[in-house]
Amino acid sequence: MQCYPATKAGRRYVYRLAPTMAIYLVFLFIAQWSFHHLHPTGLIVYVLAVLPALPLIGSLAIVGLYISEESDEFERSILVQSMLWGFGGTLAVSTIWGFLEDFAKAPHLSTFYVYVFFWIFMGIAQPFIRMRYQ
Amino acid sequence: MKNRLRILRAERNWSQADLAERLEVSRQSVNAIETGKFDPSLPLAFKLARLFNSPIETIFTDEE
Numbered sequence: 001m002q003c004y005p006a007t008k009a010g011r012r013y014v015y016r017l018a019p020t021m022a023i024y025l026v027f028l029f030i031a032q033w034s035f036h037h038l039h040p041t042g043l044i045v046y047v048l049a050v051l052p053a054l055p056l057i058g059s060l061a062i063v064g065l066y067i068s069e070e071s072d073e074f075e076r077s078i079l080v081q082s083m084l085w086g087f088g089g090t091l092a093v094s095t096i097w098g099f100l101e102d103f104a105k106a107p108h109l110s111t112f113y114v115y116v117f118f119w120i121f122m123g124i125a126q127p128f129i130r131m132r133y134q
Numbered sequence: 135m136k137n138r139l140r141i142l143r144a145e146r147n148w149s150q151a152d153l154a155e156r157l158e159v160s161r162q163s164v165n166a167i168e169t170g171k172f173d174p175s176l177p178l179a180f181k182l183a184r185l186f187n188s189p190i191e192t193i194f195t196d197e198e
Contacts, residue, residue, distance in 0.1 A: 074163035
């Protein structure tokens with residue numbers, strides 16, 4: 001299995017995504033440190049709370065950019081199919097967990113995990129989708 | 135969709151990577167098209183036709 005992106009757009013996707021995720025870690029640290037040490041109030045609470053979400057939203061835009069820039073239709077198709085599995089898996093897990101919380105007193109899961117589930121399902125699906133074309 | 139890409143490639147002594155480079159796609163794309171598991175778009179089919187200097191219908195066939 002090939003790990004390094006085969007196309008220019010794929011490489012641009014990785015070069016954009018890596019620093020975006022690094023920014024996420026920095027913003028997450030800033031938010032956590034600020035809430036722990038500075039005990040902010042008022043509007044700043046909302047600003048700090050949303051701060052780590054911004055690079056994550058950016059990462060979704062980077063996926064969108066990749067789809068629009070990728071001239072290799074096969075590679076584009078693989079990613080789009082993986083995303084569909086990501087959406088489907090995320091919706092399935094969120095729905096199941098929602099009912100478990102409502103009826104079976106399962107612990108509350110932050111809606112932030114929707115983002116994590118999406119990437120996990122997308123990442124798991126991609127090699128299986130590729131295998132279908134070999 | 136069945137195709138004659140493997141034969142056309144062999145006639146020119148091109149590897150899948152060689153063809154991929156000429157088409158500006160990944161080698162996996164060439165393999166998926168060649169094995170008939172991925173149908174190329176019309177623009178890519180035309181690109182292949184131009185590259186092999188053959189009409190599209192002599193490269194691809196819609197017979198099962």
